[in-house]
Amino acid sequence: MLRNVLSCSSKRIYTCLFVPMKTRHQSSILAATTQPFHTTADSRRREETLSQRSEVKNQEVRSKKDELLQDLRLRSLDENNFDAFFPTEDTPDLVIQGVKYKDLPVVYIQASSNNVIITLATAEGRTIKTSSGGSVGFKNKRESTAVAAQIATVAVAKEAKREGIYAVRVALKGIGKGREAGLKSLIAAGLSVVSITDITPLPFNGNRPPKKRSL
Numbered sequence: 001m002l003r004n005v006l007s008c009s010s011k012r013i014y015t016c017l018f019v020p021m022k023t024r025h026q027s028s029i030l031a032a033t034t035q036p037f038h039t040t041a042d043s044r045r046r047e048e049t050l051s052q053r054s055e056v057k058n059q060e061v062r063s064k065k066d067e068l069l070q071d072l073r074l075r076s077l078d079e080n081n082f083d084a085f086f087p088t089e090d091t092p093d094l095v096i097q098g099v100k101y102k103d104l105p106v107v108y109i110q111a112s113s114n115n116v117i118i119t120l121a122t123a124e125g126r127t128i129k130t131s132s133g134g135s136v137g138f139k140n141k142r143e144s145t146a147v148a149a150q151i152a153t154v155a156v157a158k159e160a161k162r163e164g165i166y167a168v169r170v171a172l173k174g175i176g177k178g179r180e181a182g183l184k185s186l187i188a189a190g191l192s193v194v195s196i197t198d199i200t201p202l203p204f205n206g207n208r209p210p211k212k213r214s215l
Contacts, residue, residue, distance in 0.1 A: 087195070096194055097167045104194060106169045107156065107186060109149075111176030116149040118156045118182060120168070129159035133178070149178025150185040157189035167192045173199050 092102040105128070108119040120129040133148030136155060142148060160168065170186065170193050172179055187193055 097192075099167065101169075101194065104167055104169050105160070105165050106171055107160075107191075108171045108173065109153075109179065109182040109186075111144070111149065111172070111174040111179040111182065113144060113176055115143045116152060116176060116178035116182065118149070118152045120156050120160055120165075128163060128165075129156050131155045144176050144178060146177050146181035149182040152178075153182045153185040154189050157186060157191055160191060166190070167194055169193075169195045169197070171197045171199050173201075175200065 092100065094101045096104065103123050105120060105122050108117075108121065110117040110119070115133050117130070117132045119127060121127050131152040133143035133145070133152055136148060136151045138145070138148040138151075160166075168186075168191055170183060172183070183193070183196070
């Protein structure tokens, strides 16, 4: 229906419906003239207040989750259970899902500054599946991103499930961006990670550094 703007202020706009004089009723005129319509300024202020309230609630929820996680970590790392996180002499013969620990397949996550390479291999070293940031469609700088690591890890996890592998050991190498992303996506894909080993090589006063540049 058509509307006619009667009066306008900086905050509210009052409107009235076009109704013939014979059918127009006094109550309809009062209802139409007294009904407020919010302007863009009011809607923006309302959206800002709602967004601020939601941000405050999200921060409170995050802080509570962080406190709960910290309490759980402190409880799990007490003196009684601290030794359970490290391997012992009986660890290689430990049976996990019907397979000994020493016979479990290994997922190697090599995260460098240029690429991310995910390799699934048996305990003897036979390669089952290999995927990388470049093989899943990423190019140049995007090959070493966390998204590339996630997609490459999911491809390896699917092949592992086809082979009937559900429990794996993880070996991390490098300090690239796809290091943690690959590990998290491996767990999210449905594989149970039994152990995590860091095999990043560390130089003990290795090669001689290059000569300083002379200006």
